[in-house]
Amino acid sequence: MAFGSGVISNMDRLRPETRSRVGIGVVGPHDLVEQIVMVGADLPAAADWRLVGAPHAGEHETYEKFSRIADSIDVVLFTGPLQHDLARQAGELPVPATHVPMSGAGLYAALLRGVLTQGIDPARVSIDSLPAADVDEAYGEIGVGTAGVHLSEYDEPESVRGFIGFHEQLYRQGATTAALTTIRSVAKALTTAGVPALRMMPTTHTLRLALNTAALLGTGSRLEEAQIAIVVVELATSARPGYSGPGNYWQQELKLKLHQALLADARLMGATVAPRDENSYVVTATLGALGQATDGLRAAPFMDRIRSDTGVEVEVGIGLGSTARDADANAMVAVEKARNAGAAAAYLVGVDGAVLSLPVRRRRRAEVEPAVTTKAAQLLERLIQGLDDGPDAMVVDAEIVADVLAIAPRSARRVLQSLAEEGLAWPVPPVKGAQAGRPRQPYRLVRA
Known part of the structure; x- marks a missing residue:
């Protein structure tokens, strides 16, 4: 499936820019991104939004994948809280962000699949990520006790590091018959280690709600900006x-x-x-x-x-x-x-x-004049030397900086942020382009 592509209808061409479709970026594992895009395409409101998929091969790519589409979207929908938190830790989120919530709704399907295909005992499993209240509610509805159910809740990205050991130890001890996880990489690692693993996926209803939430955030942001x-x-x-x-x-x-x-x-x-x-x-x-x-x-x-x-x-x-x-x-x-x-x-x-x-915030030119030998000032001079002449050349964005300094876009954004903190660059808004989505964040360089 090709993500982010689609046919532009005559109606789309006739709509004024302020009413063009809201760009929703979807970032996460490939299978979930594909599922969300397919669900979104079938919703009645699909004509009002444009889905841009950015699947990653591993959680470490989350921010990089998001950065590649950030300039073409109005809001980003992460496939789970892990991806959302990883992106926030890695850098700036220039657009409103939300994520598909974790709940016990996906637990039912995973348990049923495990019983039918692997013969697991739902009363003796290990579960990660889900809140304890959701697990108790789900098991109460199916009439199964939770005395033999072990849970490790999600609490920031650092907690995910312990999920594999948590599941594997319980299984080796004979305390569980299978592991249920929401994390694709955890399920893959457990399967490789010989631990029966079932991946809990959000239900279609949950995805619909998440898409509607993202669309509202994107629309609200557009109205505010306009x-x-x-x-x-x-x-x-x-x-x-x-x-x-x-x-x-x-x-x-x-x-x-x-x-x-x-x-x-x-x-x-x-x-x-x-x-x-x-x-x-x-x-x-x-x-x-x-x-x-x-x-x-x-x-x-x-x-x-x-x-x-x-x-x-x-x-x-x-x-x-x-x-x-x-x-x-x-x-x-x-x-x-x-x-x-x-x-x-x-x-x-x-x-x-x-x-x-x-x-009033005074510019910091006078403060940085004595510090022309600092790393930031040296970096600024290196950047200026790689630019063309003329006043407009002093207005740059992350893409230009990445090209001049031969670094990744993510690193270029951090360079610009550090220069701004030192008073060597001034963030300014660009003129909004003809295409939908948010424009790039430009900076005017200030000579020390």
């Missing part, structure tokens, strides 16, 4: 000229510098900039783009660059809304709050009227 954000940037009262007019060349030069400073940041987030009046500008973007440019709405946009490039203070108010009119109204409330705070922070007013203060 929410309109309007930013009003106005000169602080102390920075405004004493009089306005065509003869005030200082004022015209200041407006030009302010406009240029805004454009430098707005262009990278796919935003538009327009003058509002003599002393202010309005920037229109999406919440998703603004969130990436402000470290998840934890830092004020534009203020640090404007201070650095023009030497003046500005007041920044951000308004969110489902329509431009609502966002603009909220932005005016927010800029008034910024004005009353003396341009010490930017203020954001959300759709529900909630107010958030975003502090």
